[in-house]
Amino acid sequence: MSNARYVVVGIGNEYRGDDGAGLAIAERVRGRVPAGVTVVPCEQEPSRLIDAWQDADAAIVVDAVESGAEPGTLHRFDAGVAPLPARVFRSSTHAFGVGEAVELARALGRLPGRVVVYGVEGAAFAAGRGLSGPVEAAVEPAAESVLGDLDRLMNEEESCTNGR
Amino acid sequence: MPERRTIRTDYLARVEGEGAMTVQLENGRVEHVELRIFEPPRFFEALLRGRSFTEAPDITARICGICPVAYQTSAVNALENLAGVDVPEPIRMLRRLLYCGEWIESHALHVYMLHAPDFLGYAGAVELAKDAPEAVERGLALKKTGNEVMALVGGREIHPINVRVGGFYRAPSRRELRTLVDPLERAREAALETVRWTAGFEFPERRIECELVTLSHPADYAIERGRIRSDGGLDISPGEYDEHFEEEHLERSTALHSQLRGRGTYLCGPLARFSLNHERLSPLALEAAREAGLEAPCRDPFRSIVVRSVELVHACDEALRLIDGYEEPDSPAVTVEPVAGTGFGVSEAPRGLLYHRYRVASDGTILDAKIVPPTSQNQRAIEEDLRDVVGRYAELDDDELRDLCEQTIRNYDPCISCATHFLTLEVQRR
Numbered sequence: 085m086s087n088a089r090y091v092v093v094g095i096g097n098e099y100r101g102d103d104g105a106g107l108a109i110a111e112r113v114r115g116r117v118p119a120g121v122t123v124v125p126c127e128q129e130p131s132r133l134i135d136a137w138q139d140a141d142a143a144i145v146v147d148a149v150e151s152g153a154e155p156g157t158l159h160r161f162d163a164g165v166a167p168l169p170a171r172v173f174r175s176s177t178h179a180f181g182v183g184e185a186v187e188l189a190r191a192l193g194r195l196p197g198r199v200v201v202y203g204v205e206g207a208a209f210a211a212g213r214g215l216s217g218p219v220e221a222a223v224e225p226a227a228e229s230v231l232g233d234l235d236r237l238m239n240e241e242e243s244c245t246n247g248r
Numbered sequence: 249m250p251e252r253r254t255i256r257t258d259y260l261a262r263v264e265g266e267g268a269m270t271v272q273l274e275n276g277r278v279e280h281v282e283l284r285i286f287e288p289p290r291f292f293e294a295l296l297r298g299r300s301f302t303e304a305p306d307i308t309a310r311i312c313g314i315c316p317v318a319y320q321t322s323a324v325n326a327l328e329n330l331a332g333v334d335v336p337e338p339i340r341m342l343r344r345l346l347y348c349g350e351w352i353e354s355h356a357l358h359v360y361m362l363h364a365p366d367f368l369g370y371a372g373a374v375e376l377a378k379d380a381p382e383a384v385e386r387g388l389a390l391k392k393t394g395n396e397v398m399a400l401v402g403g404r405e406i407h408p409i410n411v412r413v414g415g416f417y418r419a420p421s422r423r424e425l426r427t428l429v430d431p432l433e434r435a436r437e438a439a440l441e442t443v444r445w446t447a448g449f450e451f452p453e454r455r456i457e458c459e460l461v462t463l464s465h466p467a468d469y470a471i472e473r474g475r476i477r478s479d480g481g482l483d484i485s486p487g488e489y490d491e492h493f494e495e496e497h498l499e500r501s502t503a504l505h506s507q508l509r510g511r512g513t514y515l516c517g518p519l520a521r522f523s524l525n526h527e528r529l530s531p532l533a534l535e536a537a538r539e540a541g542l543e544a545p546c547r548d549p550f551r552s553i554v555v556r557s558v559e560l561v562h563a564c565d566e567a568l569r570l571i572d573g574y575e576e577p578d579s580p581a582v583t584v585e586p587v588a589g590t591g592f593g594v595s596e597a598p599r600g601l602l603y604h605r606y607r608v609a610s611d612g613t614i615l616d617a618k619i620v621p622p623t624s625q626n627q628r629a630i631e632e633d634l635r636d637v638v639g640r641y642a643e644l645d646d647d648e649l650r651d652l653c654e655q656t657i658r659n660y661d662p663c664i665s666c667a668t669h670f671l672t673l674e675v676q677r678r
Contacts, residue, residue: 097310097313098310099291099292099310099311127310127313128313128314129313129314129357131357131361131388131391132395134388135392135395180357180361180362180373184361184372184373184374187374188361188373188374188377188384191374191377191378191381191384192377192381192384192385192388211290211291211292212291
C-alpha cells in the first residue's frame with residue numbers, strides 16, 4: 085500500500101460511534117506530518133495492516149479500544165517489545181483484530197522495526213455516527229502524541245545514521 | 249458434573265465481528281440454543297430514508313468492511329430494477345470483476361485466517377503462521393490480490409467509491425486492467441494450492457438437512473445477477489422475495505430470523521451455491537472440486553472451507569476471463585432517472601444471498617429501505633446446527649464443547665459485523 089518509511093494507520097468504522105476514533109485521529113494528523121510520512125485510513129478488517137506497513141521502517145497504529153478504563157483514556161504500547169494486551173485490544177470492528185495483525189506480522193517477520201499502537205478508550209460502539217464527548221476531546225491530544233512519536237522516531241533514525 | 253455450570257468467553261474468537269451465544273443443557277439434554285445478533289442494518293435503513301436514491305450504493309457500502317461491493321451491487325440492482333434499466337454488458341462485466349475481487353479477499357481471509365486453524369489444531373492464524381508461514385503467506389497474497397482488483401475497479405479510496413447507480417464514475421482502460429493479469433494468474437495458482445491443502449484436512453461427518461437457497465443464472469456461476477432458486481423447487485425473481493421469505497422477531501433478541509414461509513429454515517452461501525450451481529463453475533474450478541472429492545449437493549458445513557477454496561479458483565479464473573474479454577464501455581454509466589415505486593435487488597455476497605428493497609418517490613427520494621444480509625438469513629440454520637452438535641457431544645467438558653460450538657459457527661463464516669457488536673458464549677448445565 086505504501087513505500088513510505090513511516091506510516092500512520094487509523095483503524096475503525098465511523099458508523100460505529102467511538103469505533104471511528106482511530107480514523108478521526110489519523111485525519112487530524114494528516115497535513116501535519118513531516119514529509120515522507122504516509123497517513124492511511126483503514127476501514128477494513130485489520131489484517132490489511134500488514135499491507136499498510138509493508139516496507140515501512142516504523143508504523144504508528146491508532147485504534148479504539150474497550151478495556152474498562154475511563155472513556156477518552158489514551159493507551160500507548162510499543163508493539164515491537166511485547167504483544168498487545170488482549171484485555172485492551174478486543175473491541176476491534178472485527179475479531180481478527182489489531183493484536184492478531186501485529187502477532188501475525190511478527191510470526192512472519194513482517195513487523196516494521198518500530199511499531200507503536202495507540203488505543204483510545206471508547207464509550208459507545210453502537211451503530212451511529214459521531215464520537216462521544218470524552219473521545220472527541222481525546223482526538224487532539226492523541227494526534228499531538230502521535231506527532232511527538234513521529235518526531236522522536238525520525239530523530240532516532242537520524243542520530244543512528246549519523247553515528248555510523 | 250455440578251448441577252449447573254456457566255462458561256463465558258469475552259467474544260467468540262475469529263468470527264468476524266462480535267455477538268453472543270448461549271447454550272443451556274439440562275441433564276445432558278439441550279434445552280435452549282441462542283445465537284444473538286444485536287444489530288441488523290436497521291441503522292442504515294433509517295439513514296437511507298429521505299436520502300437520494302443515488303446515495304444508496306455509497307451509504308450501504310459502509311455496512312460491512314469485508315463486503316462493501318455486495319451491498320453496492322444489491323443496491324444498484326434494486327434501483328436499476330425500479331427504473332427498468334439494464335446496464336450495458338461491459339458495465340455488468342466490470343461489476344462482476346469487482347465482485348470477484350471481493351470474493352477473493354473475503355474467502356482468503358476466512359479460509360486462511362479464521363477457518364483453517366480449526367482443522368489443523370491451532371488456536372488461530374498467529375499460531376499457524378509460526379509452524380506454517382508459507383501457508384499463511386499464501387493466504388495473505390491471495391487476499392492482497394483481491395484487494396488490488398477492488399482498488400483498481402472500485403476506486404482507490406478506502407471504500408469502493410467508483411460504483412454508482414447506472415454503472416461507474418470512471419471505467420478503467422484495458423491497459424489498466426491488464427496490470428491485474430499477472431497477480432491474478434499467481435493468485436489462481438495459489439487458489440488451486442488452497443483447494444489441495446483444505447481437501448487434505450480431516451472432516452467430521454456432518455450433514456445439515458435444511459433447504460439450500462442461492463441465486464442461479466443460466467449463463468454463469470451466479471454472483472451479481474440471477475433468480476432466487478432452491479433445491480426444494482423455489483424459482484423466483486428478486487421482486488417475489490417478500491412473498492416467499494419472512495423475518496420473524498424473537499423474544500429476548502433484536503435479531504430477525506429469516507425463514508421460508510411455510511417451509512422453515514434455509515441456508516444460503518457457498519454450500520448452496522456449489523450444490524445448485526456447480527455445473528457453471530469454470531472448467532478449472534470444477535476440475536479442482538472433483539479432485540478434492542467434493543460432490544453436489546454438499547451439505548457438510550465443515551467442508552464449506554473446501555467449497556470456498558474452489559470458489560477462490562473460480563473467482564480468479566473468472567476475473568481473468570472478464571479482463572480478457574473487456575471492452576471499454578462508450579460511457580462509464582447510463583443515465584438512470586428517478587421513478588416512483590419499489591425496486592428489488594439481490595446478489596451473492598461471499599456469505600450468501602443479500603437482498604435490498606427500496607421504495608422511492610418520483611423525485612428520487614428514498615421513502616424506505618429493507619436490507620437482509622446473508623448472516624441474518626442463515627442464523628436459524630446455524631442455531632439448528634448448534635443444537636444438534638451440542639446434543640450429540642453433550643458429554644464433552646465445557647472447554648471442548650465451547651471449542652466445538654465456535655467451530656460450528658465459524659463453518660458458516662458469519663459476518664456478524666454486519667449485524668452486531670459483542671459476542672459472548674455461555675454454556676449452562678443444569
